[in-house]
Amino acid sequence: MTTQPAPAILRRQLAITPTTxxxxxxxxxxxxPSGAGKTVLACTAEYDARTTPVLFVDVEGGIMSVDHQMRxxxxxxxxxxxxxxxxxxxxxxxxQDYEGHWEDMPYKTLVIDSxxxxxxxxxxxxxxxxxxxxxxxxxxxxxxxxxxIEKLLAFLSDLPINRIVTGLEESYDGRSYPLFPGxxxxxxxxxxxxxxxxxxxxxxxxxxxxxxxxxxxxxxxxAKQTAKDRSDPTGQLPREIVNPTVTRVLNRIEEGERLAIxxxxxxxKAS
Numbered sequence: 087m088t089t090q091p092a093p094a095i096l097r098r099q100l101a102i103t104p105t106t107x108x109x110x111x112x113x114x115x116x117x118x119p120s121g122a123g124k125t126v127l128a129c130t131a132e133y134d135a136r137t138t139p140v141l142f143v144d145v146e147g148g149i150m151s152v153d154h155q156m157r158x159x160x161x162x163x164x165x166x167x168x169x170x171x172x173x174x175x176x177x178x179x180x181x182q183d184y185e186g187h188w189e190d191m192p193y194k195t196l197v198i199d200s201x202x203x204x205x206x207x208x209x210x211x212x213x214x215x216x217x218x219x220x221x222x223x224x225x226x227x228x229x230x231x232x233x234x235i236e237k238l239l240a241f242l243s244d245l246p247i248n249r250i251v252t253g254l255e256e257s258y259d260g261r262s263y264p265l266f267p268g269x270x271x272x273x274x275x276x277x278x279x280x281x282x283x284x285x286x287x288x289x290x291x292x293x294x295x296x297x298x299x300x301x302x303x304x305x306x307x308x309a310k311q312t313a314k315d316r317s318d319p320t321g322q323l324p325r326e327i328v329n330p331t332v333t334r335v336l337n338r339i340e341e342g343e344r345l346a347i348x349x350x351x352x353x354x355k356a357s
Contacts, residue, residue, distance in 0.1 A: 117253040118285035170208040228268035239278040282314035
């Protein structure tokens with residue numbers, strides 16, 4: 087079983103835009119344990135004029151934490167993706183309908199919550215379709231789902247839209263990684279995003295034995311976690327965003343761009 091964007095999307099006419107005029111679209115993958123606040127973070131895109139309205143692709147289903155945001159009149163709209171093949175192909179078809187007139191597309195941001203669940207659902211469908219013994223996936227089933235996820239991410243990266251994708255995490259050898267069936271998806275995934283962050287919740291016992299909770303989006307790729315940060319080319323920004331929202335992520339990107347321009351100007355003057 088495969089999903090595939092229609093050939094028309096691959097034959098799009100090349101449009102060259104001066105870098106000073108090019109629109110920058112945010113691409114963020116955020117992963118972490120259940121309950122860390124990944125979905126809530128993604129849905130804060132509704133509150134920033136740079137990212138609203140939002141198309142929210144709900145793979146998890148029954149998200150009570152943000153149900154209030156999905157009501158009529160809000161600027162975040164839910165698409166429930168239940169079947170892997172038909173759901174992904176519907177996404178392809180929806181965006182391909184706007185090819186050549188992207189200005190008519192009603193959304194500025196696409197959220198997929200979560201890619202881990204989407205990959206699991208796809209692997210289950212592939213295994214069932216191939217009638218594996220006892221429903222146990224084989225090596226080429228993992229390979230097929232990896233190719234499907236990579237095609238989807240490549241397709242979405244070409245769209246003029248902000249992308250926020252969530253995922254679960256797993257840990258081994260003392261390091262945290264995005265959770266996916268097999269290892270190929272987690273290994274190749276960072277190439278599809280400008281920012282890959284691990285969302286955690288720090289808990290601290292304060293005065294009066296009252297616990298305080300602080301969410302942190304960790305952007306430092308190190309021995310503890312997989313991460314990626316293209317928003318800070320000069321290395322001057324903090325390695326984490328405290329109590330992150332989409333607005334704070336966007337502000338960080340803009341500050342990183344400002345610092346990079348400033349560094350280039352200083353370098354030019356020095357030469």
